[in-house]
Amino acid sequence: MSPRPAERCQQSLARWRSALEADLLARRAAVPGRKPNLRRKKGRIAVVTDSSCSLPVDRGTQEVLLGPVGVNVISVPIPVMIGDQIYPETSHELDRDLPLALAQGSPVRTSRPSPGRLLESYESLRAQGYAGVVSIHLSAKLSGTVEAARLAAGELDFPVIVVDSRQAGLGLGHSVIDAAITAQLGGSLAAVAEAATRSAHAAETMFVLPNLDQLRRGGRINAMSTLIGGLLWVKPLLQLTEGEIQPMERPRTMPRALERLQARVAQHAHGMDAPRLGVHGFGNPAQALELAETLAPLSAAPVPVVDLPPALGAHLGLGALAVSLNPALPTTS
Structure with a gap:
């Protein structure tokens, strides 16, 4: 089994x-x-x-x-x-x-x-x-x-x-x-x-959400207030930029959002020295595992699949998927 x-x-x-x-x-x-x-x-x-x-x-x-x-x-x-x-x-x-509570x-x-x-x-x-x-x-x-x-x-x-x-x-x-x-x-x-x-x-963090409801309720998308109306009905691809959540793309379906997430991760990984990847999910372990297996060839180390901690899951909501990339720690001489 x-x-x-x-x-x-x-x-x-x-x-x-x-x-x-x-x-x-x-x-x-x-x-x-x-x-x-x-x-x-x-x-x-x-x-x-x-x-x-x-x-x-x-x-x-x-x-x-x-x-x-x-x-x-x-x-x-x-x-x-x-x-x-x-x-x-x-x-x-x-x-x-x-x-x-989130459901x-x-x-x-x-x-x-x-x-x-x-x-x-x-x-x-x-x-x-x-x-x-x-x-x-x-x-x-x-x-x-x-x-x-x-x-x-x-x-x-x-x-x-x-x-x-x-x-x-x-x-x-x-x-x-x-x-x-x-x-x-x-x-x-x-x-x-x-x-x-x-x-x-030097790290990159990107994520896709089934919807923006939890981010909106928690006040975490104030910087995107002018875009919210156009994002609520799509499956947004988002990233952390200078510590803030910003939109990258606006796919209309989750399969398309995951496809674009994988493409973006590959783009960033190829430009990073020995990238280490990590995958997060929240209430969707099978989907997170599938994403990690797809991205594993891009990583210089094993890819952990980690539940979002409650402090992040509370704002991103059920069904969120996230990928982090950090460059390798340099070898000391």
Whole structure:
């Protein structure tokens, strides 16, 4: 019997994690005087992000579940509100209630993490002996998370660099991974921040939606207000440009939208150094897997198929499909 789509998505994540670990160990082995499994004891840099990065996390500790790659990474949850009820993004109840609320058209909103919650993360990492933190977050044009991080960092006599990724999903997630690996290879605070910024700002994120209802309800398409009337009756192909959602094309059917998405991804992949792709779906794992399999030849690494995190699914809605591309992390000399 063939594995179910959900199982195949988990298998894609396992292949991706194995490739990440192998890359980290190879890079460690190439550092003069450093053994492959040696962990730096002094001057360590930690990475903080938010759950819009789409990386798998431990729901209790918020540690990123990427094996050795994620040992110095914490993800702070973004709260989601259904009606008047606030859910921690890591709650099983949200997994159950969010798809139903979206299907019924119930009001769904998100809120930034509080500065106090981010401050707790920074203080915890300082107590663990880290020398500094690079805090990498969802585009400031989509969320107040970057502002909250800067407020929290200002409360500490401890080095924290806040990076506005101008990204979301695995476009952000891969930049977090690049920052984490750079830190584990002995990179300074500035070098870790630079790796995150380079990866995120060179990334491309494109997506197709069955409709714009959720984006419109959440106020995430104000920049396209003059185009909304012409987009509501099509299957829009959208992208993140300088941190904002912008239209690319206006296909009238979902098959045509997916065809154009694949063509656009191929165009961007051919112009990027060793691109790493990631695919997101929300309530449509079989469709996301099919898209990932089609795009796999364009990627320099295994393509993970990841559910949109609730903070993004709440705005993109059921049936959304997204693709991220990040350039390869350069090999240190």
